[in-house]
Amino acid sequence: MEETLAVRKLDRLGVVLVISGVLATALLPFIYVKANRIASGKPMLLTQLLDQPAAIILTLLLVATAFAALFLQNAVLRLAIGTLALAALIAAIGFAATAFTPPNSNAARMTPGGSFWILLGVVGLIISDALVKIRLTPWMRVGALIAYSALLAVCLTSGLLDSLSIMKEFATRSAQFWTEAKSHLLLAFGSLAIAIVIGLPLGIFCFWVPKLRAAVLQGLSLVQTIPSLALFGILMLPLGYVATHVPLAAELGIRGIGTAPALIALVLYSLLPIVANTVVGLEGVDPSVRDAAAGMGLTRRQILTGIDLPLALPVIVTGIRIVLVQAIGLVTIAALIGGGGFGIFIFQGIGQTAMDLVMLGAVPTVFFAFSSAVILDAVIDSIRGSAA
Amino acid sequence: MTMIEIRNVTKRYGAATVVDNVSMSVEKGSVTVIVGTSGSGKSTLMRMINRLVPITEGEIFVAGQNVMDAPVTELRRKIGYAIQGHGLFPHRTVAQNIATVPQLLGWDGARIAKRVDELLGLFNLDPATFAEKYPHQLSGGQQQRVGVARALAAEPEVLLMDEPFGALDPVIRGKAQDDLLAIQKQFGTTVILVTHDMDEAFHLGNQIAVMSGGKLLQCSTPEKILTEPADPFVQQLTGTSDRALKLMSLSPLKESMAPAKSGLGFTLPQSLSLRDALAEMIWQGADEAAVTDSAKSPVGSISMAKLLELGRKA
Numbered sequence: 001m002e003e004t005l006a007v008r009k010l011d012r013l014g015v016v017l018v019i020s021g022v023l024a025t026a027l028l029p030f031i032y033v034k035a036n037r038i039a040s041g042k043p044m045l046l047t048q049l050l051d052q053p054a055a056i057i058l059t060l061l062l063v064a065t066a067f068a069a070l071f072l073q074n075a076v077l078r079l080a081i082g083t084l085a086l087a088a089l090i091a092a093i094g095f096a097a098t099a100f101t102p103p104n105s106n107a108a109r110m111t112p113g114g115s116f117w118i119l120l121g122v123v124g125l126i127i128s129d130a131l132v133k134i135r136l137t138p139w140m141r142v143g144a145l146i147a148y149s150a151l152l153a154v155c156l157t158s159g160l161l162d163s164l165s166i167m168k169e170f171a172t173r174s175a176q177f178w179t180e181a182k183s184h185l186l187l188a189f190g191s192l193a194i195a196i197v198i199g200l201p202l203g204i205f206c207f208w209v210p211k212l213r214a215a216v217l218q219g220l221s222l223v224q225t226i227p228s229l230a231l232f233g234i235l236m237l238p239l240g241y242v243a244t245h246v247p248l249a250a251e252l253g254i255r256g257i258g259t260a261p262a263l264i265a266l267v268l269y270s271l272l273p274i275v276a277n278t279v280v281g282l283e284g285v286d287p288s289v290r291d292a293a294a295g296m297g298l299t300r301r302q303i304l305t306g307i308d309l310p311l312a313l314p315v316i317v318t319g320i321r322i323v324l325v326q327a328i329g330l331v332t333i334a335a336l337i338g339g340g341g342f343g344i345f346i347f348q349g350i351g352q353t354a355m356d357l358v359m360l361g362a363v364p365t366v367f368f369a370f371s372s373a374v375i376l377d378a379v380i381d382s383i384r385g386s387a388a
Numbered sequence: 389m390t391m392i393e394i395r396n397v398t399k400r401y402g403a404a405t406v407v408d409n410v411s412m413s414v415e416k417g418s419v420t421v422i423v424g425t426s427g428s429g430k431s432t433l434m435r436m437i438n439r440l441v442p443i444t445e446g447e448i449f450v451a452g453q454n455v456m457d458a459p460v461t462e463l464r465r466k467i468g469y470a471i472q473g474h475g476l477f478p479h480r481t482v483a484q485n486i487a488t489v490p491q492l493l494g495w496d497g498a499r500i501a502k503r504v505d506e507l508l509g510l511f512n513l514d515p516a517t518f519a520e521k522y523p524h525q526l527s528g529g530q531q532q533r534v535g536v537a538r539a540l541a542a543e544p545e546v547l548l549m550d551e552p553f554g555a556l557d558p559v560i561r562g563k564a565q566d567d568l569l570a571i572q573k574q575f576g577t578t579v580i581l582v583t584h585d586m587d588e589a590f591h592l593g594n595q596i597a598v599m600s601g602g603k604l605l606q607c608s609t610p611e612k613i614l615t616e617p618a619d620p621f622v623q624q625l626t627g628t629s630d631r632a633l634k635l636m637s638l639s640p641l642k643e644s645m646a647p648a649k650s651g652l653g654f655t656l657p658q659s660l661s662l663r664d665a666l667a668e669m670i671w672q673g674a675d676e677a678a679v680t681d682s683a684k685s686p687v688g689s690i691s692m693a694k695l696l697e698l699g700r701k702a
Binding site: 286288289291292293294295296297298299302307310311 | 460464469470471473476477478488489492539548
């Protein structure tokens with residue numbers, strides 16, 4: 001018992017997080033009550049909502065979380081309190097939104113305010129800090145991701161959040177949302193797959209031929225420095241030309257705008273991390289291991305597939321992780337040239353000054369990028385763990 | 389019978405000649421140590437035997453066959469290869485590491501498992517404890533033993549070793565050298581070992597090849613290297629200050645003892661070298677000692693005066 005409640009030295013991360021949370025709660029609105037989508041809305045602080053039971057419970061749990069983050073040594077307890085606070089935060093915004101929505105109104109919009117997002121971030125960081133301290137195995141981390149996703153799914157499907165602006169935007173676009181989700185993930189994973197198919201052999205080749213290495217890596221770095229929007233634009237011209245002059249290309253769906261230039265640009269951006277990490281990974285293999293393998297009569301291909309690639313794998317997968325997270329973010333920009341994806345909502349929302357619509361595009365993008373990072377980190381750690 | 393024949397072998401990288409017209413032969417079942425400073429071409433010479441380094445000029449024969457006539461992987465699978473820092477595969481267990489060449493040769497699983505257990509036992513590594521461990525879980529000495537066990541897995545007639553004990557501390561190194569000699573005797577393996585350590589060369593070699601600047605300066609028995617150095621460099625390398633003791637360390641007590649006498653209070657085992665016998669007698673203050681066999685029964689005697697005479701320049 002003494003162990004569980006042991007008070008720890010004031011945690012520095014905890015201090016920063018608690019100060020941010022307190023300032024945000026005191027100064028920034030928790031929710032905006034708007035008459036319609038583009039109205040400026042009436043800001044409400046969390047303290048102004050204390051007539052609602054959910055807000056009271058949330059406040060108490062936030063105080064408990066702050067205490068836990070500052071003083072509590074036991075990470076499992078911090079995790080439990082933080083998770084309760086997270087659930088209460090989501091419930092409170094749902095209840096507040098429902099309470100302020102006039103009956104039978106479809107136009108009114110309840111938008112989460114600055115303090116909601118900051119509290120979400122602060123509580124999220126307290127939870128992830130506790131998860132790190134618990135030292136979960138790689139696959140337990142994926143399990144935690146699934147558990148928290150399930151919690152989110154329950155909140156979304158239960159109708160608790162249906163009065164929130166972002167869910168109202170979703171309700172009117174649910175069919176399009178899933179179409180865009182599909183094309184977003186297809187573009188991200190498709191470009192990743194193509195980049196691996198091209199980048200891995202290219203990386204191996206660069207490792208074998210040092211003269212080629214500098215040229216290829218510098219060329220790919222150059223591509224990386226082109227602003228994404230410009231690269232999409234640059235690709236429009238040649239692809240448009242190919243589409244009008246090569247009938248087969250047009251039949252395959254290659255056009256100056258749309259999926260083709262988006263995919264090509266994403267692949268170009270993805271090549272550098274994959275090629276560079278393949279080269280670095282192979283360079284990291286102890287030369288004496290390769291020498292012993294050759295001396296015992298392994299063929300060149302057996303050395304590559306049996307020794308070099310397995311030993312370089314953690315570094316190569318790290319490159320794939322970088323590429324996937326980067327691609328999921330970049331696909332949003334592909335919407336500008338007709339590539340589809342969640343970027344559609346973001347740019348529509350910016351055009352209509354409807355921040356709720358922007359959120360409908362941004363939140364799932366962040367969720368997918370974050371989930372991919374967690375899953376691939378687990379993959380990397382488990383490869384490292386088994387080979388060590 | 390000659391196991392390895394090196395004929396007028398030269399290795400050039402561009403204008404630089406790394407190995408210069410070297411010829412030597414190695415008897416079956418013997419240990420040949422190639423010794424020299426770094427950059428002398430000793431490793432390059434050895435690595436041309438299993439074609440890790442392509443031969444520029446000349447020919448090398450292993451068991452009567454020109455190494456260029458066999459496919460390179462087939463050649464290497466017949467020749468054991470152990471290197472400094474062991475070169476074990478870090479992502480494979482000890483058992484998988486040792487099974488590497490047998491697997492390449494297509495042995496069946498039962499035969500491989502039996503051979504792995506046999507080798508681990510031979511190197512004093514309990515199979516139950518060590519077979520499933522990864523190299524990073526072993527000590528330096530254990531890693532080195534697994535490296536040699538792996539090189540011997542497919543029962544090669546020839547074993548090439550490139551500074552195999554270089555990374556070990558002196559105590560473990562001495563033990564590893566003795567183990568190697570015992571196993572080499574048991575299997576009758578022909579060993580070529582590269583080192584820069586002259587003491588190691590004298591301890592292990594039936595034949596010592598001294599290299600410098602790509603040239604083979606002398607290739608003969610350890611005794612001849614000491615008593616008839618072909619070159620000032622060879623003399624310098626062997627060191628002149630303790631050559632009497634070095635020479636004595638090469639001869640076993642057994643071959644120089646006088647007939648057994650009664651009434652000697654001090655005994656020495658016959659397995660000692662002359663040098664160790666001398667050291668022991670100085671330490672104990674004995675002028676004469678009985679020599680005993682492994683059953684502790686006297687088989688001969690040795691006197692201090694005789695020992696000193698044996699250490700004198702011929």
